[in-house]
Amino acid sequence: MMTSKERMMVALRRGKPDRMxxxxxxxxxxxxxxxxxxVDQLTAFQVVGLDASYLAGSVWREESADWRISQEDAGWQGNEKLTRxxxxxxxxxxxxxxxxxxYTTYNVEHLIKSERDAEIFFRYWPRQHLDRARLAREYDRVGDAGIVRGFVDSYAQPGVWQEFCEMVGTQEAI
Known part of the structure; x- marks a missing residue:
């Protein structure tokens, strides 16, 4: 019988695993x-008997004097807590x-409201880095229970179209 990692890697290579x-x-x-x-995500996969597709959180944004972020309470809208x-x-x-x-967090007011906002964002958005040591620890922890997946970190939602909609709003994007 294959381990979850073996099974998933065989399937990703278009081979025939022992089971789906x-x-x-x-x-x-x-x-x-x-x-x-x-419980954390790895334990959850094990508890319910799934092959782990572990999402690594090993990307971080560098600090930048040109991108100083702050947040403040913006009140409530029904049962939703607003943050500016x-x-x-x-x-x-x-x-x-x-x-x-x-359940979730979502944008009420979008980041990009004008062409000038977009220019500022693209000029000053901090670079991102991979924390290789953390990724190695996560990989070792998952072991044969499955695979470790990466992702492209983003402002709000990985994926070009999804990211654009988060930045400007879906109606504006269309």
Whole structure:
């Protein structure tokens, strides 16, 4: 019998594993807390018997004097807690507002409201780095329980179209 890692790697290479790998795209924090007793994603995969497709959180943004971010409470909208974010850059300020509930966080006011905002964002958005030591620890921890997946870190949502919609709003993007 194959390990989860072997099974998933064979399938990714278009081979024939001992059985179909079974996994999910990602665990949501709400689900892990509310229904799984607060376990982490690797433990959750093991508890329910899935092949682990572990999402590594090993990317970080460098600090930059040209991108100083702050946040403040912006009140409530129904059951949603609002938070206003401000980024100070040498070329001006960018702002956006998020709404959050127990399930998710989403944009209420988008970051990019003008061409000037886009120019500021692309000029001053801090570079990102891979924490190789953390990635190695996560890889070792997962072991034969599955695979470690990476992702392209982003402002809000990995993926070109999704990221654009998060930055300007879906209606504006269309």
């Amino acid at each position: 790998p079974v996994t999910i795209h990602q665990w949501q924090s709400y689900h892990l807390e509310k229904f799984m007793g607060g 974010y401000r980024v100070a850059t040498p070329a001006g300020e960018l702002t956006w507002v998020t709404g959050a509930n127990e």
